Amino acid sequence: MATSTAPTSKRTMVERKEHATVTIRFCGDSGDGMQLAGTQFTNSSSIFGNDVATLPDFPAEIRAPAGSLPGVSGFQINFSSHEIHTPGDRVDTMVAMNPAALKTNYKDVVPGGIILVNEDAFSKTNLQKAGLDVSPLEDATLRDYHVYKLPMGKLTTEAASGFGLSNKGVNRCKNFFALGVICWLYERPLAPIESWINSKMGRTPAVADANTATLRAGWNYCDTIELFPHAYRVAKAKIAPGTYRKITGNEATAIGLATAARRAGKELFIGSYPITPATTILETLAAMPQMGVKTFQAEDEIAAMCSTVGAAFAGACAVTSTSGPGLALKGEAMGLAVMTELPMVIVNVQRGGPSTGLPTKTEQSDYLQAMWGRNGECPMPVLAACTPSDCFEMAVEAMRIAVQYMTPVILLTDGYLANGSEPWKIPKSSSLPRFDVVHPTNSNGEAFLPYKRNERGARPWAIPGTKGLEHRIGGLEKQAETGNVNYDPDNHQRMICERADKVAKVADSIPDLKIDGNPDAELLVVGWGSTYGAITTAVERANKRGQKVAHVHLRYLNPMPKNTEDVMKRFKKVIVPEMNMGQLIIKLRSDFLIDAKGINKVQGKPFLVSDIEAAIESALGEG
Amino acid sequence: MKVEMPVEPLKPADFASDQEVRWCPGCGDYAILAQVKKTLPGLGIPKEKIVFISGIGCSSRFPYYMNTYGFHSIHGRAMAVASGLKIARPDLNVWVVTGDGDGLSIGGNHLLHAIRRNIDMTVLLFNNRIYGLTKGQYSPTSEVGKRTKTSPRGSVDFPLHPLSVAIGAEASFVARALDVDLKHLGYVLERAAKHKGTSFVEIYQNCNIFNDGAYSYATDKGTKHDTRLILEHGKPLIFGKDREKGIRLNCTDPEIVTLGDGISEDDLLFHDEKAAEPSLAYLLTRMHHPNFPEAFGVFRAVERPCYEYVLDEMSDSTPPPQGAEDAEIDALLNSGDTWVVD
Numbered sequence: 001m002a003t004s005t006a007p008t009s010k011r012t013m014v015e016r017k018e019h020a021t022v023t024i025r026f027c028g029d030s031g032d033g034m035q036l037a038g039t040q041f042t043n044s045s046s047i048f049g050n051d052v053a054t055l056p057d058f059p060a061e062i063r064a065p066a067g068s069l070p071g072v073s074g075f076q077i078n079f080s081s082h083e084i085h086t087p088g089d090r091v092d093t094m095v096a097m098n099p100a101a102l103k104t105n106y107k108d109v110v111p112g113g114i115i116l117v118n119e120d121a122f123s124k125t126n127l128q129k130a131g132l133d134v135s136p137l138e139d140a141t142l143r144d145y146h147v148y149k150l151p152m153g154k155l156t157t158e159a160a161s162g163f164g165l166s167n168k169g170v171n172r173c174k175n176f177f178a179l180g181v182i183c184w185l186y187e188r189p190l191a192p193i194e195s196w197i198n199s200k201m202g203r204t205p206a207v208a209d210a211n212t213a214t215l216r217a218g219w220n221y222c223d224t225i226e227l228f229p230h231a232y233r234v235a236k237a238k239i240a241p242g243t244y245r246k247i248t249g250n251e252a253t254a255i256g257l258a259t260a261a262r263r264a265g266k267e268l269f270i271g272s273y274p275i276t277p278a279t280t281i282l283e284t285l286a287a288m289p290q291m292g293v294k295t296f297q298a299e300d301e302i303a304a305m306c307s308t309v310g311a312a313f314a315g316a317c318a319v320t321s322t323s324g325p326g327l328a329l330k331g332e333a334m335g336l337a338v339m340t341e342l343p344m345v346i347v348n349v350q351r352g353g354p355s356t357g358l359p360t361k362t363e364q365s366d367y368l369q370a371m372w373g374r375n376g377e378c379p380m381p382v383l384a385a386c387t388p389s390d391c392f393e394m395a396v397e398a399m400r401i402a403v404q405y406m407t408p409v410i411l412l413t414d415g416y417l418a419n420g421s422e423p424w425k426i427p428k429s430s431s432l433p434r435f436d437v438v439h440p441t442n443s444n445g446e447a448f449l450p451y452k453r454n455e456r457g458a459r460p461w462a463i464p465g466t467k468g469l470e471h472r473i474g475g476l477e478k479q480a481e482t483g484n485v486n487y488d489p490d491n492h493q494r495m496i497c498e499r500a501d502k503v504a505k506v507a508d509s510i511p512d513l514k515i516d517g518n519p520d521a522e523l524l525v526v527g528w529g530s531t532y533g534a535i536t537t538a539v540e541r542a543n544k545r546g547q548k549v550a551h552v553h554l555r556y557l558n559p560m561p562k563n564t565e566d567v568m569k570r571f572k573k574v575i576v577p578e579m580n581m582g583q584l585i586i587k588l589r590s591d592f593l594i595d596a597k598g599i600n601k602v603q604g605k606p607f608l609v610s611d612i613e614a615a616i617e618s619a620l621g622e623g
Numbered sequence: 624m625k626v627e628m629p630v631e632p633l634k635p636a637d638f639a640s641d642q643e644v645r646w647c648p649g650c651g652d653y654a655i656l657a658q659v660k661k662t663l664p665g666l667g668i669p670k671e672k673i674v675f676i677s678g679i680g681c682s683s684r685f686p687y688y689m690n691t692y693g694f695h696s697i698h699g700r701a702m703a704v705a706s707g708l709k710i711a712r713p714d715l716n717v718w719v720v721t722g723d724g725d726g727l728s729i730g731g732n733h734l735l736h737a738i739r740r741n742i743d744m745t746v747l748l749f750n751n752r753i754y755g756l757t758k759g760q761y762s763p764t765s766e767v768g769k770r771t772k773t774s775p776r777g778s779v780d781f782p783l784h785p786l787s788v789a790i791g792a793e794a795s796f797v798a799r800a801l802d803v804d805l806k807h808l809g810y811v812l813e814r815a816a817k818h819k820g821t822s823f824v825e826i827y828q829n830c831n832i833f834n835d836g837a838y839s840y841a842t843d844k845g846t847k848h849d850t851r852l853i854l855e856h857g858k859p860l861i862f863g864k865d866r867e868k869g870i871r872l873n874c875t876d877p878e879i880v881t882l883g884d885g886i887s888e889d890d891l892l893f894h895d896e897k898a899a900e901p902s903l904a905y906l907l908t909r910m911h912h913p914n915f916p917e918a919f920g921v922f923r924a925v926e927r928p929c930y931e932y933v934l935d936e937m938s939d940s941t942p943p944p945q946g947a948e949d950a951e952i953d954a955l956l957n958s959g960d961t962w963v964v965d
């Protein structure tokens with residue numbers, strides 16, 4: 001393991017100011033390696049011992065014209081000496097690698113904050129590409145900030161030359177120069193980054209050496225030339241003992257699914273079609289054949305869903321992953337899964353819609369689609385993860401519910417959770433639930449009844465290959481118990497009710513809704529999914545200020561925990577922040593007849609803590 | 624394929640389910656159902672290892688009538704459902720029953736991709752050149768000018784030819800049979816079932832309600848000898864009542880020639896179902912009535928790796944014994960960069 005101390009500064013005089021929490025943003029052109037710089041800074045900070053939360057912000061186009069505004073890519077990280085839940089509202093220190101990045105990002109920096117720019121990129125052409133007539137480095141645009149202009153291009157060239165790389169290869173190293181500077185400024189250890197460089201680039205030593213040299217050059221540059229009047233320190237956070245790793249939501253989902261299948265004693269089948277921002281789930285699982293994972297990259301979303309249904313019939317733990325437009329395509333086959341009552345998990349990593357919408361941006365606008373976006377009466381359990389690492393737990397839960405209740409289950413995450421990361425205390429396998437999957441092996445001489453239900457309402461999962469249990473299933477309405485095709489009116493009503501009852505019974509197996517904040521408050525904030533961090537932080541701050549606010553976060557959206565109505569009715573006022581135009585609130589108002597008020601943001605960006613604080617303020621202010 | 628032999632040989636009747644067969648009286652589907660039931664016992668596969676999967680349409684009712692595992696899925700998606708099933712369970716013997724609408728219109732995409740992956744299953748496409756279940760609209764194999772309820776002035780849609788499509792999709796096994804020629808149908812079904820890879824079989828099937836007589840040229844006693852050419856591997860392409868006519872290659876085009884008069888069998892095209900390149904098999908799929916006799920039998924049968932077996936080799940698919948999975952899961956959870964906080 002890498003050591004977790006920063007290199008010792010030669011500058012004896014350097015003064016380090018303590019900060020509890022700092023937010024940094026790396027931004028530049030999508031070719032500037034900002035995601036990599038951000039990820040490495042995150043790793044270093046995690047290993048150093050801070051709590052961290054990140055927010056990558058990708059451009060929608062893979063290669064928008066270099067230097068253009070749509071080509072700007074950003075990575076924000078919040079790191080702290082105490083527990084944090086969000087990537088931070090405002091930026092304390094920003095690195096901008098070109099004029100376009102500076103223009104689109106500087107307003108998020110707190111007044112008095114630091115802006116580091118690569119001044120070599122502020123050529124006339126680049127300014128033009130960003131639609132700037134005058135360089136913001138030369139007018140009053142940045143007067144509220146501490147601006148440091150570094151010739152990063154030139155300094156990188158000096159540091160990375162001599163390793164035999166082409167000019168282009170040398171120039172590519174400059175993200176590591178920026179990273180070195182920021183590491184010096186915040187006393188981050190370089191060792192984890194260097195060991196990462198060696199493990200990823202070790203096969204081409206010239207590249208590895210050039211990047212390492214550039215990283216150190218950035219660090220040494222600060223140490224030598226007294227660029228900054230002082231540096232900063234963010235102490236280690238008090239973190240529960242244990243083994244940790246950094247995890248993104250999509251990694252957690254993938255690992256959770258593979259784990260769940262093994263806890264069910266089965267192999268995992270994933271039939272998926274690449275779609276942003278869900279693709280990395282498929283990619284992560286594709287790298288796990290040693291765990292018995294079979295990945296099938298289908299020809300389209302429909303085939304992905306149908307192959308999942310087929311694999312479930314065959315007896316595998318079956319999964320498909322997608323995002324909103326893909327879920328729309330899967331709708332009909334999800335209905336088939338409901339009709340045939342087969343267990344499977346459908347992961348929907350939500351993104352901005354409608355249609356192709358904002359593929360790389362986050363939103364929570366598929367709640368209604370997940371609940372009711374299929375023909376006929378077609379209920380299925382719907383779960384929603386609330387943090388990147390919670391994706392692991394909810395993926396395991398989704399699979400548990402699927403196999404125990406013989407039903408497809410939707411797991412909702414979103415782009416913010418999918419790409420965002422946090423340290424994750426790794427659980428022990430033995431602490432995870434084991435599922436009781438029982439396939440019937442014979443019908444004891446009687447006619448086999450594929451739709452005879454158990455106490456959970458689940459039908460038997462008889463799988464092909466079992467002698468004597470040969471049966472036929474399909475999308476036509478089933479006769480109760482026998483599963484034969486049946487058009488009888490009373491039978492249809494009975495079966496619709498049985499399917500709905502079964503889903504409702506899932507509530508018997510899920511935990512009660514827990515109230516955070518002040519349980520005696522007048523105001524309750526109800527959230528679901530990725531708004532957890534912003535709501536938690538805002539409610540904590542409000543209560544610290546002496547306001548009285550409670551918070552509940554729904555991870556089980558269908559069915560909801562049994563005490564949900566009780567909880568909702570205990571509070572005089574209920575507000576529901578959602579990254580949509582008000583979807584869950586429709587259900588809350590209609591089921592519980594409460595006068596909940598929606599707080600809605602649809603900008604492709606998560607809520608800021610301040611957004612929620614303002615909403616709390618105004619809700620408390622209204623008589 | 625890993626299959627156990629049944630203790631007692633099965634009979635065709637063992638494959639009949641308790642469900643009443645509900646096709647229209649006289650429908651060509653009956654003959655195909657009977658012939659499939661006759662073929663299965665000969666394969667020596669226990670019936671619990673057999674799965675029939677279909678989409679939507681008249682032909683797709685098929686699984687309900689078989690006492691095997693069965694899945695009547697949704698319109699066009701049988702190939703995708705079957706792919707998932709077979710990938711998850713390479714030990715099963717999988718059959719897909721589809722039609723010209725189900726397989727080539729709404730489900731065309733899945734058909735292409737399952738075939739190119741060469742997933743080991745037998746696909747029976749009942750081609751009646753009409754939509755039967757929805758009561759008579761033109762299908763992707765209906766001829767231009769066909770008058771139906773949705774084409775009252777004649778269809779303007781240009782048809783496609785299932786076997787040409789299958790070869791274009793890199794099929795490893797391609798065959799054609801006729802519903803009423805039971806013996807030959809039986810032969811083709813057996814060949815298809817025994818082939819390792821996607822076996823694609825087009826079966827000319829008469830819909831006597833909405834498109835009666837679509838294949839009368841090939842079934843009528845008076846014309847069938849001139850309109851059908853039975854393919855035999857390694858043999859010249861000969862047809863006609865007295866086997867007096869043959870197919871010769873003229874440059875890159877087939878032409879009908881009469882034997883004798885200086886033309887011998889050696890001048891004819893010889894059928895090679897194992898040819899590495901599918902060009903000649905494709906040429907055979909382009910011979911259409913009335914300009915040519917239509918070929919029946921096995922057009923192409925070549926060996927190629929099957930997706931699900933290769934994938935199965937790659938993945939460690941046997942779950943560890945109960946309780947022993949903990950170590951495996953812990954290794955997964957702890958993969959990547961980790962650090963310890965004490």
Ligand code: SF4
Pocket residue numbers: 645646647649650651652681682751755756829830831832833
């Ligand atoms: S409509 Fe045609 S294809 Fe369908 S069952 Fe009747 S005869 Fe057969």
